[in-house]
Amino acid sequence: MGVVEELIQSMPLPKMIRIRQHFPSPVVADIEQTIHEAFQQEAKHIQWPSGGEVAVVVGSRGIADLHLVTRAVVAEIRRHGCSPFIVPGMGSHGGATAEGQREIIEGYGVTEAFVGAPIRSSMEVVQIGELQNGLPVYMDRIAYGAEGIFVVNRIKPHTAFRGPFESGIVKMIAIGLGKQKGAEACHKLGFGHMAEHIVEVAKAAIGTGKILGGVAVLENAYDRIAEAHVLPAAQILDREPPLLVRAKSYMPRIFVDDIDVLVVDEIGKDISGDGMDPNITGRYATPFATGGPNVTRICVRRLTERTHGNANGLGVADTTTRQAFEAVEFDMTYPNALTSTVIEPVKLPMILANDRLAIQAAVKTSHVLKEQDVRMVHIRNTLRMDVIRVSESILPLLRERPDVEILGEPKAWKFHDDGSLDVDDAWVE
Template sequence: MSEVSELNVVHELLAGVPLPPMVRIRQRFPSPRVGDIGQAVEDGFAGAGSQIRWPAPGGEVAVVVGSRGIADIHRVARAVVAHLKARGYRPFVVPGMGSHGGATPEGQREVLESLGVTEAFVGAPIRSSMEVVQLGSLPNGLPVYMDKLAHAADGIVVINRIKPHTAFRGPYESGIVKMIAIGLGKQKGAESCHKLGFGHMAEHIVQVAEVALATGKILCGVAVIENAYDQVAEIHVLPADRILPDEPPLLLKAKSLMPRILADDIDVLVVDEIGKDISGDGMDPNITGRYATPYATGGPRVTRICVRRLTERTHGNANGLGVADTTTRQVFEAIDFLKTYPNALTSTVIEPVKLPMVLDNDRLAIQAAIKTANVLREEDVRLVHIRTTLRMDVIRVSASLLPELRERDDVDVLSEPEPWIFDETGALDTAAAWGAEEEGGHHG
């Protein structure tokens, strides 16, 4: 059979699959928000007071910044740098992102700059290297590493967001402890922590962080908590000896502020974009309910996931695409496997880098997800359409979900049922889909 006729068979099998009318809704969540990032950072340092064991003024302090798309991370980093300068130190920024950025110094610097963390903006040089020093070993023999440049400094300040992890559960998930253990450990540290799999991660990151904290190099952690609208809700400065006791309650607070899809049973979830700047897994499993490991659970029950695009800021890193069921040729052609595979080789979790069914365009990818969702009447499919897992206020739902969502007092219906609109190539017209919300963003 020729390629053309095979292609036609796929088109024919999907041609009659109906796409349900969609309604824009607004989901409302609690939204505490920090108004002035610089002042919040200053307040955090003031609250930590004399508990931080500051080195003598004049020395160098490494400011560790990761690869996640944390709200206002560039402003947080700039405020930390400004505070250190005011104390008489010479701060510099170190990428703390394990194997991300293709596990190269240039790639990690590129990731920071794509997040707005540039030397010009934060007011400090960026020093990016994959070299590490070994601090010791865990009781089971796993080595503990730290970025060589940070270790050589007179002190280290670690910045990270605290939130639920995408692959394991424990009192410490994504946060300061994990940043110390994995981000600051560079590729070798991340590889060591992941060596025995995510079933041991909750204990390993604590043990590694204890070794790193025992060096006395780490001065404090600057912990960011976000609200459901991808905005900074709280900033806390944790002195080194308060990181372990104070992080677990902050994780519980972060979990309480997480957004979600306000429907539990979904046949098809269409995600416009995934990327490392959105989540370590491209799209946050805490939102999609689709995890790459058995060590984390939660979220909605979703039968099929369709991914339309990769973000520009992910630079071809398609980690997380493997848990989707259908995607587009445009996504496939945007994948940089040299930037994608280091994550799997370091974490030892291969599922996120597998390939879903690749269809020629958006229309076919969505229709394939609907066709394989095992719904008796395809026109009754329970379909949810989101832009990214960071933008959960305005989403689109099929009319079949309206009866239950209308009953909620935290949902506003914004439109009448509307058809899907595609151009002649089968690409979704996102301006038509999202209307004014496409331009208005998600910070409103």
């Protein structure tokens, strides 16, 4: 036994109890029909070309039913006499390579066979303008060569800055469609200027006449599509801010304001741009965004398979496991940091041999005098916030809430002989 394990092994962990958090949950029952009706409603406001090819820009976020949304957009483009094709629009993600970006969208089910359109992935761009401060404006070369472009994205709060436009159509036009060079330009002066830059870049892109519109989806707290809207190009700047306000109202959260230890089972780019959504964890990589709980220590157990080794977000955790560290692909992780200029999310937390030690280390360093008083929360990831686990010390704060359902009795943490968490014991009802 090494000295690290000797220092940690006797640290007791509080018993945990599963609870169900209830959130408002509007949901789109038929995604493709809803998008078809939205296109019909906006038909006279979209400047459809008389034929030719139209690019559909799809990003790297794990948007609910992205494959169905994309297929519906492809179908609408065909109905208007044009030939659609798919362009990955994700800045520097996918290791900033054409192959990596194609692999990401295919992992979400956006394949040529399913959506009925070819995928054309490239990192080549053309410069379409320049901002007054000298920042160049770029656009994917293949998309720019088309007769028109539709941008598909989810509208939600950003993880690193605040403004009337955060994650959404405007940001996708400015950063996703700009590929690595466009993303690098937008991030050049830091997130303190991001709210301004993405709007100015989007205006320049819309001004080319290439952007036909955007398809904006809003998700509810259960990772389902709550709303779907078609925004003609001329209306994007006016209509997106109110949608962001509604998107924020749908966001899930932890119904506890002060947490000593937060255990997160998995993080990844398919969960959030920051691996785990800071709007949920309260742990941000920049000073330009705030909100969420006050958390003393965060322990991350794993990376998702769909993140393809991209460990962005691991750096804002305090402890993690050797298994998570060994899954890190630095060539997939660092391009994002080098492009965004924010390196905090790709730093390394304390790495422990297994789940048990990583969780115990977080508790040991959480600055709580009596271990039985530790306020501890355990979540699977920041997209699955309905059923979570909380320590007994938190129960008095939740018992009287009408939006909280207590499931069962407190249970001790259960680990396998190798120190890995018994996930079935933790989550299976």
